[in-house]
Amino acid sequence: GAVVSQHPSRVICKSGTSVKIECRSLDFQATTMFWYRQFPKQSLMLMATSNEGSKATYEQGVEKDKFLINHASLTLSTLTVTSAHPEDSSFYICSASSDRGTQYFGPGTRLTVL
Amino acid sequence: AQSVSQHNHHVILSEAASLELGCNYSYGGTVNLFWYVQYPGQHLQLLLKYFSGDPLVKGIKGFEAEFIKSKFSFNLRKPSVQWSDTAEYFCAVIPSNTGTASKLTFGTGTRLQVTL
Numbered sequence: 001g002a003v004v005s006q007h008p009s010r011v012i013c014k015s016g017t018s019v020k021i022e023c024r025s026l027d028f029q030a031t032t033m034f035w036y037r038q039f040p041k042q043s044l045m046l047m048a049t050s051n052e053g054s055k056a057t058y059e060q061g062v063e064k065d066k067f068l069i070n071h072a073s074l075t076l077s078t079l080t081v082t083s084a085h086p087e088d089s090s091f092y093i094c095s096a097s098s099d100r101g102t103q104y105f106g107p108g109t110r111l112t113v114l
Numbered sequence: 115a116q117s118v119s120q121h122n123h124h125v126i127l128s129e130a131a132s133l134e135l136g137c138n139y140s141y142g143g144t145v146n147l148f149w150y151v152q153y154p155g156q157h158l159q160l161l162l163k164y165f166s167g168d169p170l171v172k173g174i175k176g177f178e179a180e181f182i183k184s185k186f187s188f189n190l191r192k193p194s195v196q197w198s199d200t201a202e203y204f205c206a207v208i209p210s211n212t213g214t215a216s217k218l219t220f221g222t223g224t225r226l227q228v229t230l
Contacts, residue, residue, distance in 0.1 A: 002160075032118050032215040041205060044158075051215060096212065100146050100165055101208040102215050107156040 003027055004096050006106035013084055014114055020080045021109045023094030029074035030096035031114070034103060038091045050077040084113045115206050116141035120221035128229050133192040135224050137179075137205030140186065147188040148206040148218070149179055158204070164188065165210065175199070200228045 003026040015017050023033055031052045033061050036044040048069055049057040056069035066088075068080040077096075081088055095103040117140045127133060141144060149161040162173025169181040178192045188205060205221040 027147055034217070041225075043223050049217065058144060095158075097215065101212065101218065102146075102148065102160065102163055102208065103218055105150075107157040114153065 002025070002102075004094065004104045004106040006092075006094055006109050008109060009107060010110045010112075012114065013107040015085055016083055018082045019084055019111060020078055021092055021111075022093075023077045023079070023096070023106055025075045025096040025104070026106045028096070028098055030098065031074060032097040033071060033077040034095045035069060035077075035079050036093045036095070038108070039111060040091055040105055044093060047079075081111065085110070086113045089113045116145065116209065116219045117205055117221050118205055118221040120203075120205055120224050122224045124225045124227070125220070126227045126229065127195050128195045129197055131228075133190070133195045133199070133226070135190040135203055135205075135226070137188045137190065137221060139188065139205075139207045139219075141207065141209065144170045144210040145207045146210045147181060148208075149173065149188075149190050150206060151179070152202045152204070152223075154201065161190070161203075182205050195226070195228050195229045197230055199226060201226055212223075 005023045005024045033050040035047045047062045050069045050071040052071045058064045068084050071077040093108040095105045119138045121136050138146050149163040150158045151161050164171045164181050172178045177192050203224045206218040208216050219230050
């Protein structure tokens with residue numbers, strides 16, 4: 001139980017284009033999902049909290065117009081990196097929140113912007 | 115705001131050695147505590163969690179952790195490590211009086227390397 005999937009697992013795009021990453025909770029409903037970035041050999045950096053049916057809450061320093069988050073249903077949240085640049089290349093991870101704040105993590109999406 | 119410290123950044127052990135990874139947190143109230151593991155090339159997986167009750171919790175793959183409230187600690191232990199335990203281990207906390215929208219606070223992680 002408590003499986004979270006992400007799609008795609010890997011994406012390469014040209015600078016200036018937009019990329020959408022999907023996060024799904026497969027066997028449970030999640031009113032809250034989270035989006036993280038992970039840099040090599042470092043811990044996760046929280047980008048934003050995605051709430052079903054309402055606007056996402058962004059962490060300080062994260063551009064909300066660049067990283068668009070939509071939480072359309074209790075099992076799906078999407079992160080769109082708009083006008084991507086090479087510095088946006090990273091490993092993006094989502095999680096879905098369950099009982100008492102337990103988070104279950106997706107496998108991550110490796111984004112490379114050329 | 116809460117914070118989490120993992121003092122061991124890199125631990126190297128031989129197979130069959132015992133493991134203890136330290137985790138200390140700072141928060142004025144009660145917390146829920148978690149240990150996550152990230153195997154090479156894989157995503158974060160929940161090892162174990164503590165909400166309340168017996169302070170000694172058992173998780174998957176033979177891991178256990180003990181919550182010591184007076185020390186604000188939640189150390190992870192395993193009596194005998196295997197080569198397959200080589201991974202990055204993260205401790206995390208969340209205030210226990212908040213709901214599912216609350217953010218986890220992670221430690222910086224401990225890289226465990228088990229040698230044959």
